[in-house]
Amino acid sequence: MFRGAILGAGNVALLGHVPGWQARSDVTIVAAADARPGAEAAVREALPDARFYRSAEELYAKETLDFVDVAAPPATHAALAGEALERSLHVLCEKPLVLSSADLLALTALATRKERALVTVHNWLYAEPILRAREIVASGALGDVRRVAWSVVRKEPARVASGGGVNWRLDPSVSGGGISVDHGWHALYAVRSLLLDDWTSVSARFEKRRFTELLVEDTATLSLRSDRVWAEIFLTWAGDERSNRIEVEGSRGRVIVEGTRVFVDGALGASEEALLTSLADGSQHPEWFAGVAQLFVGEMTDSARRGGNLAEAALCVKTLEAARASSEAGGAWRPVA
Secondary structure, eight states: OEEEEEESOSHIIIIIIHHHHHTOSSEEEEEEEOOSTTHHHHHHHHOTTSEEESSHHHHHHHOOOSEEEEOSOGGGHHHHHHHHHHTTOEEEEOSSSOSSHHHHHHHHHHHHHHTOOEEEOOGGGGSHHHHHHHHHHHHTTTOSEEEEEEEEEOSSOOOOOOGGGOOGGGOHHHHSSSHHHHTHHHHHHHHHHHHTSOOOEEEEEEEOSSOTTSSSOSEEEEEEEOSSOEEEEEEESSOSSOEEEEEEEESSOEEEEETTEEEEEETTEEEEEEOSOOTTSOSSOGGGHHHHHHHHHHHHHOGGGTTHHHHHHHHHHHHHHHHHHHHHTTSOOEEOO
């Protein structure tokens, strides 16, 4: 039985992660820590048997753990994950794992030295639309994948469970950026899973199309390329609808996932099918967390399984850094190391 604690008991943790943990027989969440007013009541309701603390330090002083689930705002991730790894705990962390390459290198080295799993919550990989698109790519029906186009349209920024009505997603010192971080991180690892290859450069433009008073961008456009593949990502909080669209183009055909519809025109002919869910449904996505939990427990149990998820996270960190530099340079191409 793995004993875990949640650091940052907001909506994502309590509504998205906790149901997944509670469905497992090999994990128990024994404690949670959150300094926000009102957090204790929410934890008591979601985790009636767990102990509540106002800080991670207080929690560590009284609990014996195997891992922590970090779901606090992004600017705290590096410190919280680092402190847990120093205590030889495995770490599952919400996206973005960190906000800089320097923090990425430090945490990777620490996890390696401590021989502990360091995993980011890449839950969109377990969403039905992406799973279906990946199945079609893996079947060979499209031939060699050459291009992926990804679109996320929302009417406004997502809200958070924080005191005083403050939305940390809109504070760059806490979030690390606007929609480029909030949805861009998901887009990057999902696109990589469909391209089956890494890109080596990025051109990006970050804009304020509707919410001009914000300190972060509400719209981001990224182009990604290598010698073999190309991807285009469009993200906005300034839309008139809530929608997602994925297009994967290969040497022998293409697949389009739009809402709950899948259109395939490939080596075996044209077809259309319906899905039960859309990427635009809901916010916390507890049904997607089971795959994340399984991956994390596997990495805790077997060190040979580690590395794949961390490589995805590293590509996300480096791409977002290069994308911001590109946008500041008017969309000039920048290398992704």
